[in-house]
Amino acid sequence: MVELKLQDYKAEKQPDWCPGCGDFGILSALQMALFELRKDPSQTVVFSGIGCSAKTPHYLNVYGVHTLHGRVLPVAQGAKLANPHLTVVAVGGDGDGLGIGAGHFVAAGRRNVDMLYILHDNEVYGLTKGQAGPTLGLGEKTKSLPKPNPQGRINPLLLAFASGYTWIARGYAYDVKGLKELIKEGINHKGLAFLHVLQPCPTYNDLHTKEWFAPRLYKLQEEGYDPFVPEGLPPEELDRKMAQFQEKAAEWGERIPIGVFWKAEVPTFEERLKAYLPRYPEVYPALGQRESLDLEGLLKEFAL
C-alpha cells in the first residue's frame, strides 16, 4: 500500500450537515484516527444507521455502508464475523442506537464482537426536525418541542455496562483531539468498544449547547481514574471498579466526565466462535468454500 495522507481518508462528497453541527468534529476525529492508525481503507468499513450522523460513511474514503434506522449493529457484526480481518466502526445517533435500535445495542454487548460503536448523542431526532431523543431528560424542553419531554432519559454508559460492553468511553464532539485518541483506543480495544459522544445540535437543542457543556466537562484520566479491569481480578477489586464506574457514569450536572470509564479483558465473540468453528478465524465465512462438503458423512445419521 502506498503511504496515505490524512486527506486520502476524506471522500469527495461534501457533508450536508447544519453549520456548527457536532457531526463535523466526530467526522474529523474519525478521519484522523484512521489515518494515524494507518488503516488500509479497503480493509476498513464504517457502518451507520439512519439520521444526520449516519451520513458519516459517505464522507470517508473507506468502505461505507449506510444501513437501516436502528440496525447498524447487526449489519456491522455480520460483516465483522464473516470477515474478521476487517476493521469495523459503527456510527449512529442516540435515536438510532438507543431508541429504535435499543434491543440490538443490548444484544451486541452480550456478544463482544471486536469493533467500535460510536454513538452521536445530541438528544434529538435531527433529521425529522427535532423530536425528543431517548437521551433527553424528563421534563426537558428543547426549542423544537411543543411541550416538555414526558419520557425519561437512558444513561448510555450504564446501559452499555449492564449489557456487557468491554470498553466504555465518552467524548465530546468539539474536543476533536481528545475524541481522536478515544477512537484510536476504541478501535484497538479487543472486543466491543462503546464511545458515547456528547454532541450539541445547534439547530434543535438549545438546552445542551457548546456553552452549556464547556464549563462542565472534565477529563476522568486527568483525575487519576483507572478504567482497566484485567482478567481474573479478585471479586472485591471488581466490586470497587464497578462502583467507581457507576458513580462516574451517573455523574451529570455541574460536572460531566469524559474519557475512558471501563476497559475489561473479556474473550471476544470471535474467540468464542472457535468452540463451534475450530478453524476460525483462519477459515472465515467470507472466504467461501475451502473444501468439498462431506455429504456422505452427514447422511450417515439418516441412513436406514
Place this chain on the structure above:
Amino acid sequence: MEEFTWRVGGPQGGGIETAATLFARAVAKGGWWVATKREYHSNIMGRHSYLDVRLGRKPVGAFRGKVDFLVALDGETLARHLDEVRPGGVLLYDPKVLDLTVHKLPMLDHRVQEALAERFGKADPSLKEILAAYAEAGVQPLPYPYEEVADRIGAELGVPSLQARRTLNTIAVAASLHLLGFPLKPLLEALALQFRGKVLELNEKVAEAVYREEVPRLSFQLHLNGYEPGRVYLTGAQAAALGKLAGGLRFQTYYPISPATDESVYLEAHTAFPGADVAVVQTEDEIAAVTMAVGAALAGAKAATATSGPGFSLMAEGMGFAGMIEAPLVVTLYQRGGPSTGLPTRTEQGDLLFAIRGGHGEYPRLVLASGDILDAFLDAQKALAWAWRYQTVVVHLLDKFLASMAQSLPKEALKVLSLNGEKRLAPREGFGPYERYAPAEDGISPFIPLGTPGGVYWMTSDEHDLEGHITEDPVLREYQMEKRMQKLLTARREIPLEDQYTLYRDGDVLVLGFGTVKGTLLEALDHLPGVGYLHLRLLWPFPEIGPLLEGKRLVTVEHNYSGQLADLVQQETLKKVHHRVVKYNGRPITLDEAVEALKAVLSGEAPARLVLRKGV
C-alpha cells in the same frame, strides 16, 4: 397390503416421537418406503400429539384420511381419534383408561368434549362408550396394558419398573409389529439405529419379550418388502439445512421460532463438519437475524436466515434493504398458521402473497417453494445460487407440514448441484472508488465484497448513484430502479423451465398447486383419470404458464383461506381459476380429501370455493 398407515397418539414428551421414528425405521428396514407426519401442540409436555407413519411399495408423499392401525397411549387419544380409523382397522389401547370419562381428560378442548356429549347424548360420556363406538364403526379394539407389560417384562429381566416403563414406546411399536406378523429382525436393526449401549440392550430385550407373547392374528399382515440399502430418512428441516450446506452456506442467523428452528439447530450441531465451516448466530430478534445475514453477505459470505410467519413479518424491512443495496440473501420461510401468532405448530401456505409482495416499495426478489423432502434439499441449493447470481433476496418457501415431515428416499437423489454464474469483480491494481452499481444490461453489476483491495465503495438504503452515494436525482432513480428490476426479467429468462414448474400430467381439468400439496396431488392423479397437475416451483418471478392453461378447467389446491395461488394465477395469466380448493384448519390436506374434492370438480358438483375441513 400395498400401503398402510400406523398412527401413534399420546401426550407430548411421552416418547411418541421416538415410537414413530422407531416404527418408520423398522418397516423401512423391512424394505418399505415410509413417510411420517407429525401433529403437535405449541407446548413442551403433556398436550396431545400424534404421528402417522405411512408405508408403501413406492416412495410415499401423501397421507390418508383414515389410518389402518391406531396406537392410543392415553385416554385423550381414544377420545380425539374416534372416526380416524378405517373400518376393519385396529385400535390398540390401554384398558386402564376405560375408567375415565371425557370430563376427566383435562387437555381435551371443550369443543371436542361438547361434540362427544352431543354424539353420545349425555353430558360426560365414558371412554367405554367411545370404545364401543369404535367397534360399531368396524374397528377392532385390542386392549394392551402397556405399563403392565412393561412391569412384567421388567420383572422377567430383573429391571426396575421405572426403568422398564421408559421403554413404553418400544413396547408399543413391538406390539404393533408383532400383531401385524412383521418379523422381529428389522425392529432390532431399527433399535440399533436409535439407541446405544445399555439402553439399546434393554430395548432389544424388551422387544424380544413382546415378541414372545401370544397375540391374536390380525386379518391383515405386514410382510417384508425386500430391503435395499442406500436409503435415508430425514425431515424437511434437516433436508433444507443439508441443502444449504451443499449450496455453500457459510453464515446462518436465526431467532428461535416454531417450526423454523429445527433447521438452525441442525446447522448449529454440524458447524465444524468437514466442508461445512458454517457460522451460526442466534440473534436477539428476526430484525437482527436478517440484517446480520445481510452484513455477512456484503463481506462475501453465503448467508441465510430461517424463520416462520411472525419473524418473517419482522424481516420485511431488512429484506427490502438487501434488495436495495443488492445483497445476496436467502430467507428460508417455514410457513405456519397465521395471522399473528396464529397456529405456531400447524401448517399453512398463507404467506405466499406476502413472500412475493411483503415490504414497502418495490425490489426484485425470487420466491421458490418446495414440495417434498428432496425438493427442500435441492431448492436450498438453488436459492443460494440464485441469491448470488442475481444479488438479491431469495425466499425459499416451506411450511410446517414439510418441516416436520420425514420421508425415506434414495441417498443418491441427494445430489450436490453445480450451480454458479455468480458475477464478481476482479480486484484492481492501484486504488480508487469502485462502481458497485455499474451499468449492466442484465441488471447484475459485478459483486464486490467489502474488503476487496484496490478501492472502496459506499452503500446506502437510500436511493444511490453508481458509487453508492445518496441521491434523489430523478434520472439516477430511474436508472437504479430499472437496473434492479431488470434482474427479475433476467432470472425468468435464465432459470431452466424445469426449475420454474412441472406439468406432471395434462388434462382438461388442470390442477395447480405449489409447495407441500405436491405429494398429495401426485398420488391423487392415480385416482383421477382426465385430471392434470401443474406444480409451480418458482412463484416469483411468475413463470409464463398462460399457454398451458388455455381452454382448461382450472382448479387450485392450497392451504390458506382465500386461495392466494388462484389470485396470483389469475393476475399473472388473466385465466380464470374455476375452483379454489382451500384448507386453513392447520392440518395438511389428505389424499382422500383431495381425491374427493377433485371428483366433485369432475362431476360438476363442486362449488367455486371448496373448503376442506378434516383433521384432528
